[in-house]
Structure formats: structure tokens, C-alpha cells
Amino acid sequence: MRDRRWLLSLLLAAAIALGVSPASAQETFKVAIGQLGLWAVDAPRLGQRAGIFKKHGIVNFTGAGDLYWYVRADSPIKRLADASDATTIAYSASGSSSHNVVLAFLQELGVKATPTATGTQPATLTQVMSGQIDIGWSAPPFGLRQLAQGKIRIIANGNDVPSLRGQSVRVDMVNADVLTHRRDAVLRFVQAYRETLDWMFSSPEAVQIYAEETNVPVELAAMTRDKFQTKEAMRNDRLSDLDAVMAQAVRLKFLDKPLSKEQLAGLIQIPPH
Numbered sequence: 001m002r003d004r005r006w007l008l009s010l011l012l013a014a015a016i017a018l019g020v021s022p023a024s025a026q027e028t029f030k031v032a033i034g035q036l037g038l039w040a041v042d043a044p045r046l047g048q049r050a051g052i053f054k055k056h057g058i059v060n061f062t063g064a065g066d067l068y069w070y071v072r073a074d075s076p077i078k079r080l081a082d083a084s085d086a087t088t089i090a091y092s093a094s095g096s097s098s099h100n101v102v103l104a105f106l107q108e109l110g111v112k113a114t115p116t117a118t119g120t121q122p123a124t125l126t127q128v129m130s131g132q133i134d135i136g137w138s139a140p141p142f143g144l145r146q147l148a149q150g151k152i153r154i155i156a157n158g159n160d161v162p163s164l165r166g167q168s169v170r171v172d173m174v175n176a177d178v179l180t181h182r183r184d185a186v187l188r189f190v191q192a193y194r195e196t197l198d199w200m201f202s203s204p205e206a207v208q209i210y211a212e213e214t215n216v217p218v219e220l221a222a223m224t225r226d227k228f229q230t231k232e233a234m235r236n237d238r239l240s241d242l243d244a245v246m247a248q249a250v251r252l253k254f255l256d257k258p259l260s261k262e263q264l265a266g267l268i269q270i271p272p273h
Contacts, residue, residue, distance in 0.1 A: 006014075010178065016216065019190070022184075025181065026054070026057055026058070026059050026153075027057055027058055027059070027185035027189075028059045028060075029044075029058060029059070029060055029185070029189060030060075031044045032246065034173055035047075035139065035266060037141075037142075037213065037214045038066065038139055038140075038226055038229070039094040039140070039141070039200075039210060039221075039224045039228070039229045040066060040170070040229040040234055041181055041231070043193050043196040043197055043200065044193070044196075045060070045213065046058045046196060046200060046206060046209055046210060046213070047060075047193065047195070047196030048060045049195070049209050049213075050199060050205070050206070050209065052192050052195050052196045052199060053108070053189070053196070054193040055192070056189070056192040056193050056195075057185075057188055057190045058100070058185065058189050059124050061130040066097060066139045066158065066170075066229070067097060067098055067101055067137060067138070067157060067158045067184065068137070068138055068139070068140070068143075068154050068156065068157040068158075068228075069090075069135050069136065069137055069138075069154070069155055069156040069157065070128070070135070070136050070137075070138060070143065070147070070152045070153060070154045070155060071087065071128070071130075071134065071135055071136070071152065071153055071155055071199075072128060072129060072151070072152060072153075073150055073151055073152060073153055075134065075153070077155065077212070078153075079136065079155050079156070079179075079195075080105060080109065080111045080156045080160070081111070082112075083111055083112055083113040083134070083135065084112050084113070085112050085113070085114065086114070086136065087105075087112070087113040087114065087134045087135065087272070088114050088116045088132075088133050088134045089102055089105070089111075089114065089115055089116065089117055089133075089134065089135040089137075089138045090102075090118040090121060090127070090128070090133050090135060091116070091117060092117065092120065092137065093117055093119070093135055094116065094117065095252065095254070096125050098137045099115070099117075100130065100191065100248070100252065101158045101164070102115045102137075103252075104158075104164060105156070105160075105161065105198070108161050108162065108163060109161065111161070113134075114133065116133060118133055120141070121138045121139065121142040121143065123135075123139070124136045124137055124138065125142075125143065125146070125152075128152070129151070129238075135155070135257050136152075138214050140220075140223070140227075140228040140229065141214055141216045141220050141221060141223075141224045144216065144220045144223060144224065145216065145217075145220060148220070150155070156179060161242075163244060166240050166241050167240060167241040167244060167245055168239040168240045168241065168245065171236075171239070171268075172190075172193070172236060174186055180189070183243055185196045185212065185234065187271060190236075190271050191271075194237075194273070195233060196254060197231065198234070200225070200231075201225065201231040207221045207225060208221075208227075210224075210225075217245065218235040235269075237270055237273065238270070239268060239270070242264070243258070246258040246259060
């Protein structure tokens with residue numbers, strides 16, 4: 001498994017506005033996390049346990065709502081190119097990041113397989129191990145235990161698609177009304193989030209806490225951080241290849257047409273460090 005940046009879910013949405021002021025009181029945010037327990041999006045929960053958000057006057061209430069493809073260890077499929085029209089390849093649900101990647105496998109890489117919605121990671125694993133699905137999808141740390149035990153083999157990930165390697169495909173977004181009326185608190189949240197990211201990639205304590213939260217061995221938690229969801233991939237101070245992201249959004253009917261420069265200027269606001 002190569003050290004690479006991982007594809008996350010496709011979102012065109014607001015980041016946060018400019019300016020920072022000191023924390024004055026504890027503000028509570030309800031933070032929706034599309035896949036709770038995924039290292040790449042777990043900063044609010046980990047940072048809260050470490051006391052970083054509290055230092056900035058923020059309390060988080062997090063809720064649950066990147067990616068690799070694998071086969072059973074005894075599968076004759078060794079790589080994506082071995083798939084045929086009779087091969088079923090999993091994604092979670094229509095419009096999801098895993099769906100987008102599977103479509104890119106077919107359209108850009110010429111993979112021959114039948115995309116099949118399989119739901120959650122545990123449900124997908126059950127279907128793969130029982131032979132209902134040929135190629136399953138997952139995101140670390142889920143599945144790494146089975147990988148270490150030799151029960152599954154990873155055959156692909158999102159960055160195998162050339163057009164996806166350099167794209168920004170996950171952003172933090174905020175309700176416009178919250179941004180208008182709680183700007184100071186939102187900016188403190190961003191400041192705490194960035195400090196948490198630095199801590200997550202420098203402190204052994206972060207890996208230990210993450211292992212406890214996700215109920216995986218520390219060595220698998222460390223593998224998740226070091227091999228799958230790297231600091232470079234999780235930077236939240238830039239958006240890359242936005243034209244391609246919008247083109248994909250139009251193709252998948254999330255947008256009627258690409259956004260104008262004026263629309264983008266209002267939609268995407270990234271606070272300076």
C-alpha cells in the first residue's frame with residue numbers, strides 16, 4: 001500500500017469566512033460527520049477529547065450520518081483489470097464518494113464491472129465474504145483487521161483514477177445563517193480544527209485516542225494515519241482542480257452548469273492562517 005492521498009466525498013459547499021477574534025465564552029456547535037470514525041474527518045471529536053476546542057471556547061456535539069476496494073483473499077481477481085461485465089463492484093449509495101469513484105473506474109480506466117449499491121462498510125463486508133459481491137468498498141480503519149488477518153486483499157483505491165488524485169473533494173461547510181450571526185465562533189472553530197490537525201499528526205496520544213474511539217488496535221490506527229489518510233490530503237486551506245470538480249458535478253447532475261466566478265467567491269471563503 002503506497003503512501004498516497006485518498007479520495008473523500010464530493011462536496012461543493014462553503015468553507016468559512018475571514019477574521020479571527022479571541023475566545024470569550026463556550027460556544028456549542030452541532031457537527032455533522034458523514035462517516036464518524038474516519039480519521040480524515042474525526043478532528044472535531046479527537047480535538048474535543050484532547051481539550052483543543054475547549055481552549056478556543058468551542059464545544060462540539062458530533063453525530064454520524066477515503067476509500068479502497070477489496071476482494072476476498074481467495075478471489076481470482078488480482079486487480080481491477082481482471083473484472084468483467086459479470087463482476088459486481090460495490091459502492092455505498094447513489095451520489096456518494098464511493099459511487100463517484102466506481103463510475104470513474106469504469107469511465108476513465110475502462111474497468112468492466114457492474115456497479116452495485118451495498119450500503120455501509122459492515123454490510124458490504126458481509127456481502128463480499130458471503131460471495132454476494134465480488135469487489136467491496138471500504139475506508140480505513142474498517143477492514144484493516146481483516147486485511148492483516150489475510151481474509152481480504154486490497155486491489156484499488158480512489159487515487160488510481162488520474163483525474164481524482166489532485167482534486168479537493170471534501171470541504172467543511174457552514175449554514176449561512178450561522179456564519180452571519182456567529183462569525184466569531186465559527187472562526188474559532190476553524191482555528192481549533194487546524195490546531196487539532198497539527199496535533200493529530202504529531203502526537204502519539206492522538207493515535208491512542210483514535211484507537212480507543214474506533215475500537216481498533218493502535219498499530220492499525222497508526223496505519224490509517226500514516227498510509228491512508230495523510231496530513232497533506234487533509235489540508236483545509238486550499239481547493240484544488242475546482243474546474244474538474246464542477247464538471248463532474250454537472251455530469252452527475254448535482255449542478256445544472258458550472259458556477260460563475262462571482263458565485264464561487266461567495267461560496268468558498270477560506271480563512272487565512
